[in-house]
Amino acid sequence: MSSLHVEVSGPADGSADSGVTVVMAHGWTLDSRTWAPVADRLPRDVRVLRYDHRGHGRSAACDPSTMTIDQLADDMAELITDRAPDGPLVLAGHSMGGMTIMALAERHPALVASRVAGVALVATASGGLTEKAFGLGPDALARVGAVEQRLYRSRRWTGREHLSGVPALLGPGLRWLLLGEHPSREAVRLTTRTIADCRPATVSGFRPTLDAHERDAALAAFATIPTAVLAGSRDRLTPLRLARRIREGLPSAELTIFPGAGHMLPVERAAGTAERITALVAAATRHTHAA
Numbered sequence: 488m489s490s491l492h493v494e495v496s497g498p499a500d501g502s503a504d505s506g507v508t509v510v511m512a513h514g515w516t517l518d519s520r521t522w523a524p525v526a527d528r529l530p531r532d533v534r535v536l537r538y539d540h541r542g543h544g545r546s547a548a549c550d551p552s553t554m555t556i557d558q559l560a561d562d563m564a565e566l567i568t569d570r571a572p573d574g575p576l577v578l579a580g581h582s583m584g585g586m587t588i589m590a591l592a593e594r595h596p597a598l599v600a601s602r603v604a605g606v607a608l609v610a611t612a613s614g615g616l617t618e619k620a621f622g623l624g625p626d627a628l629a630r631v632g633a634v635e636q637r638l639y640r641s642r643r644w645t646g647r648e649h650l651s652g653v654p655a656l657l658g659p660g661l662r663w664l665l666l667g668e669h670p671s672r673e674a675v676r677l678t679t680r681t682i683a684d685c686r687p688a689t690v691s692g693f694r695p696t697l698d699a700h701e702r703d704a705a706l707a708a709f710a711t712i713p714t715a716v717l718a719g720s721r722d723r724l725t726p727l728r729l730a731r732r733i734r735e736g737l738p739s740a741e742l743t744i745f746p747g748a749g750h751m752l753p754v755e756r757a758a759g760t761a762e763r764i765t766a767l768v769a770a771a772t773r774h775t776h777a778a
Contacts, residue, residue: 491562492545493570494519496526497534507604507771508534508571509764512563513753514582514610515693516650516685518544521581521677525753528761533768536570540583542689544681554692556583556700560590564598575771577605579764581753582725583693585611586700592708599708605767606714609760610722610752612729613736614701647687654683667721667749674754706737713770714740715763719748719755 509529511522519537526535539546540559567576580588585608592599651657658679662670665678714737718730727744734742743763745756752760 490547490549491541491566492519492539493566494537495535495570496537497529497531506574507577507768508536508574509577509579509768510563510567510571511535511537512559512578512580512584512587513540513543514584515697516543516690517581517681518684520544520681521751521753522579524673524677524757525579525761525764528758529765530768534571536566538566540587542686542692544684548686548688551688551692554689555696556586556590557594559583559587560594563587563591564595567598567602575604576602577607577764577767577771578603579607579609580611581609582611582750583697585609586697586702589613589702589705592705593702596708603712604771606709606712607717607760607764607767608714608733608740609717610719610725610750611733612700612725613703613706613733615729615732616700616725617698649683650685650687650690651683654679657683664723665750667719667755668747670749670751670755674751677754678751703732703736706733709737710739713767715767716740716742717752717760717763718742718744719750719752720744720746721748722750724750
């Protein structure tokens with residue numbers, strides 16, 4: 488996994504009292520920095536792996552043909568085997584990271600069944616991303632898609648290393664799209680900084696796999712695993728209806744709605760998100776000790 492940038496905190500070998508490793512997967516165009524506010528609030532005896540998806544953040548650039556959620560799931564499985572080969576796991580996925588966890592259940596069911604003791608699906612979806620996106624109808628979405636494709640083919644897009652060298656220029660648009668009511672300065676800073684640093688090729692390369700994401704059936708793999716579904720009431724990217732769709736497909740999950748929050752729950756509601764993940768760790772620890 489030398490091509491993926493990984494941040495490790497907590498016990499180096501996962502041998503402390505909890506014995507649990509939390510693996511955090513970030514969203515499209517973001518990187519592991521957006522999970523830092525949550526990781527910093529978890530118990531000190533919990534080992535945490537935060538990593539940058541392929542093509543994102545400080546991980547290596549990759550061929551567009553490998554920019555799929557299926558490949559991200561394979562990357563996660565390899566990361567777990569390499570960096571957390573033993574002990575119970577709590578998987579936390581934000582947005583595309585949550586979709587990666589669903590794909591992991593499809594592609595690596597034995598790993599999920601034998602190791603995963605808790606799942607946090609944060610501002611994500613099991614499908615339906617092209618249905619009424621941003622409140623637009625099919626015709627309007629088709630026009631937006633055509634504009635996107637022209638942009639993605641342009642030299643001004645393909646020739647850039649980062650989306651923007653001046654993150655503040657992206658601030659107003661990203662704040663409207665991704666953040667809810669009254670976000671903190673740090674939430675705005677982290678959101679705009681990580682997206683400004685993203686490679687344009689990564690933005691366009693992963694776009695088709697998000698549209699194709701339909702994994703309602705994969706949710707069944709989590710039926711006996713404590714699962715928390717977290718959503719913001721003002722999320723424009725993965726609206727609340729998509730969180731409720733996950734809950735309908737996984738009745739055993741606990742749905743938490745953060746009033747006034749947008750899509751960026753790990754930075755907007757870091758304390759609340761950390762509280763839910765900490766509860767999953769505690770449940771995994773109790774189960775391990777009981778066994």
